[in-house]
Amino acid sequence: xxxxxxxxxxxxxxxxxxxxxxxxxxxxxxxxxxxxxxxxxxxxxxxxxxxxxxxxxxxxxxxxxxxxxxxxxxxxxxxxxxxxxxxxxxxxxxxxxxxxxxxxxxxxxxxxxxxxxxxxxxxxxxxxxxxxxxxxxxxxxxxxxxxxxxxxxxxxxxxxxxxxxxxxxxxxxxxxxxxxxxxxxxxxxxxxxxxxxxxxxxxxxxxxxxxxxxxxxxxxxxxxxxxxxxxxxxxxxxxx
Amino acid sequence: xxxxxxxxxxxxxxxxxxxxxxxxxxxxxxxxxxxxxxxxxxxxxxxxxxxxxxxxxxxxxxxxxxxxxxxxxxxxxxxxxxxxxxxxxxxxxxxxxxxxxxxxxxxxxxxxxxxxxxxxxxxxxxxxxxxxxxxxxxxxxxxxxxxxxxxxxxxxxxxxxxxxxxxxxxxxxxxxxxxxxxxxxxxxxxxxxxxxxxxxxxxxxxxxxxxxxxxxxxxxxxxxxxxxxxxxxxxxxxxxxxxx
Ligand SMILES: Nc1ncnc2c1ncn2[C@@H]1O[C@H](COP(=O)(O)OP(=O)(O)OP(=O)(O)O)[C@@H](O)[C@H]1O
Ligand SMILES: [Mg+2]
Numbered sequence: 175x176x177x178x179x180x181x182x183x184x185x186x187x188x189x190x191x192x193x194x195x196x197x198x199x200x201x202x203x204x205x206x207x208x209x210x211x212x213x214x215x216x217x218x219x220x221x222x223x224x225x226x227x228x229x230x231x232x233x234x235x236x237x238x239x240x241x242x243x244x245x246x247x248x249x250x251x252x253x254x255x256x257x258x259x260x261x262x263x264x265x266x267x268x269x270x271x272x273x274x275x276x277x278x279x280x281x282x283x284x285x286x287x288x289x290x291x292x293x294x295x296x297x298x299x300x301x302x303x304x305x306x307x308x309x310x311x312x313x314x315x316x317x318x319x320x321x322x323x324x325x326x327x328x329x330x331x332x333x334x335x336x337x338x339x340x341x342x343x344x345x346x347x348x349x350x351x352x353x354x355x356x357x358x359x360x361x362x363x364x365x366x367x368x369x370x371x372x373x374x375x376x377x378x379x380x381x382x383x384x385x386x387x388x389x390x391x392x393x394x395x396x397x398x399x400x401x402x403x404x405x406x407x408x409x410x411x412x413x414x
Numbered sequence: 415x416x417x418x419x420x421x422x423x424x425x426x427x428x429x430x431x432x433x434x435x436x437x438x439x440x441x442x443x444x445x446x447x448x449x450x451x452x453x454x455x456x457x458x459x460x461x462x463x464x465x466x467x468x469x470x471x472x473x474x475x476x477x478x479x480x481x482x483x484x485x486x487x488x489x490x491x492x493x494x495x496x497x498x499x500x501x502x503x504x505x506x507x508x509x510x511x512x513x514x515x516x517x518x519x520x521x522x523x524x525x526x527x528x529x530x531x532x533x534x535x536x537x538x539x540x541x542x543x544x545x546x547x548x549x550x551x552x553x554x555x556x557x558x559x560x561x562x563x564x565x566x567x568x569x570x571x572x573x574x575x576x577x578x579x580x581x582x583x584x585x586x587x588x589x590x591x592x593x594x595x596x597x598x599x600x601x602x603x604x605x606x607x608x609x610x611x612x613x614x615x616x617x618x619x620x621x622x623x624x625x626x627x628x629x630x631x632x633x634x635x636x637x638x639x640x641x642x643x644x645x646x647x648x649x650x651x652x653x654x655x656x657x658x
Contacts, residue, residue, distance in 0.1 A: 191658060228500045232656045246656065251502040262493030266430045278422035279501050303433065319497070 181206045181241060181327050181358030182227055188235035189222055196222050198381045199236065204327075204360050204374075209353040211369045212362040213405065214378035220362040221259050223378065224329050227360070228256040241327055252280060255320035259331040261312045265305040269296055269315050272304060273322065282323035293348055294318040295341070310337045317345070328352065328359045334368065346371045366401035377408060384412050415506045423511025424518075427485070431519065441481075442523055445473035446530040453535035466537045467622040468591045470527055470546055471614045474520050474554035476582055482516055482561030483574045490565065495653070505650040513558050513646070520554030521547075541621040545631055549617045552638050556610055559645035566652035585611035590619070610641035 182204035189197040196219050204210045212220050225231035226238050229246020238245035241253055263272050273287045291297040294314040299307065304315060317333045328349075334342045346368065349359055353373065361372070369375045370389050377384040385392070385408055393399060396407040431437060449469055456462040489495040498508065524547045531537040539546060564581065568574040588598070588606035595606050595616075606612045617634035620627040 230496050230500055230656060232658050248502070251500060254500070256497065256500050258493045258497060260493055262497045264426070264430060264494060266433045267426070271426070271429055275422060275426045276497075276501070279419055279498065279503050281418070281502070 179206060179242070180204060180239075181208075182360060183239045184223075184226070184236065186236035187223070187226060187233060187238055189219075189226055189231060190234045191222060195234075196381050197226070200378075200381070200383055202376060202383060203386075204358055206358050207353055207356045208373040209349055209359045209361065209371070210374045210376060211372035212360055212376050212378060213364075213366065213369055214362075214384075215409070216364070218378045219381045220378055221331055224256070224331050224360065224362060228254055228329050230256075252323060253326045255322070255325035255328045255330075257317050257320045257328075257330045257333050261316035263304050263312065263315050263319065266303065268301050268303055269307070269318075270300040272315055273318060276319045277322045280323040286322050286324075290318040290321045293321055295344065310341065313337065314341075324357075326357060328357060328361075330359065330361045332362050332364065334363065334365070342368070366405050369401050369405075377405070379409060379412050384408060415504055415510070419503060419507040420511045420514065423508060424514040427512060427515035428518070430485075431515075437481075441477060441519060442526055445469075445477070445523060445527040448473070449527060449531050450535060453531075453537070462535070463538060463622070464619075465591060466531055466535070467539070467546065467618040468589070468615045470524070470531060470550050471553045471611075471618045472586060473527065474523060474550050475557040475611065475614070476578070477523075478516050478520060478554045478557035479561045479564075479582060480557075480575070480578065482512060482558045483565040483568070483577065484561075484571055486512065486562055486565040487568055487571065487574055491569075496657075499653070499655045505653045508653060509559075509562055509646055509650055512562060513555055516558040517551060517555050520551045520558075523554070524550035537622070539622050540625040541623075541627055541631070545621045545628065546618065549614055549621065549631070549635060549638075552635055552642070553611075553614045556614070556638055556642045556645070559642045559649060562649035563645045563652060566649070582611075585609045588612060589615040591615060610638050613637045 180203050182202060184200050184202045187197055187200040188195060200223060214220050222231060226233050227240060227245055240250055243250050270287060273290055277286050291300055294317055296311065296314055296318065299311060304312065313333065313336055317330065320328060320330065334345055349361060350371065353359055372389060374386065374388055375392055376386045392404045396404040398404040398407055449466065452465060452469060453462045528543055528546045528550065532539060532543055564577050565574065568577065588602060588609055589611045595603055595612060598606065613634045617631045620631050
């Protein structure tokens, strides 16, 4: 571990994509065991930032440190769970076969498959081909893969898109439970209401961090009672 | 490299194929159907004796090239490759896992095709028919490794399919099926020396024509093997953990 024991720490992170700089010196800190929401409008760079954290994105400046190591270093490949924005699963395998394959790659215990099926509420569909699942079920398979091997850090890119309110609530409860057990989570979302369930909220706007605060601070500082209004107020402030 | 991850990948690819019975049927039966058609078209002539052995090498190469390049392109585009690359998955594990899976399918395919050509169509083979099977399997591995490499340069399935006429057809034309290679213009003969398929076609023709050619056949086969190895190395370079 380095001087800081943050789960994620980026300093002046700059990333160019397609010749255009999309992250302009991002400073992000995710304390250990916290559930941090990454919010921001479409195109603000949430997915790019998450890709940099899991080591899938080439960076052009600054530093990304994850669990005390440089992002993307081999030691992290077992300790970080990552869910891409588009579900990345094999649609010509069953749910259980997908989980079993990734579990073997991770060297996770066999019992993990059953545990994860329960956590994402897919046990009754374990034998179903992924190509015959609904969109929300597909999202949960993808999320389940990230939970295999009990990683210390979860980086989840819009894991609750397309889910009904009951499932969304259940998953956010699962995230809170994981955080309580010491897992650190960075979860991106479009739905401002989900921000209320986080320990901290980071607002990304046009490739820079606009605010990093608790849900209460967000509402108080903007004088609003509604997360959507708070967000609009902050963005309006930045535009000026 | 790690045996567990390689085997897991092989099993996974074979399970994917198993869920697609139509592909299995096409993979295993189409070569035999085409060989049967060829022997029928040329019945009463000696053409089949010349072309038949070469066909046994062409089918595994082309079919495995197409299947591998399309499946790995899907992995690249569907995000599963990005996900695997953030996991403790070695690049060699990924490639060897694929090569092993399609190599196993190629063994079955070659056994059926060679058996059909020899016993049903009456193809006369002077050498050991098992050598034909061996060459067919090495050709399948060549197609698989070339497919793994080429999928890095395609963005869509359409583009992958276009690599067929670009990379595969010239090798067939220059491979010595239509006209022996030593009767080609010098420039073309020299080019064909550097194409892997020329050597596998030569190996197949030698097995068929000469009972005492085993060492020559293995020599040609070794050249094909080196090409396959080169494609494996090139393919693993194209598997990037980080992208822009
Ligand atoms: N492959 C790519 N090549 C070039 N530019 C890209 C690429 N992917 C994303 N971008 C650009 O980078 C910027 C940030 O994209 P990113 O996907 O990180 O946004 P996001 O906040 O995740 O958006 P959303 O909420 O819609 O998912 C956008 O302007 C986008 O157009
Ligand atoms: Mg995104």
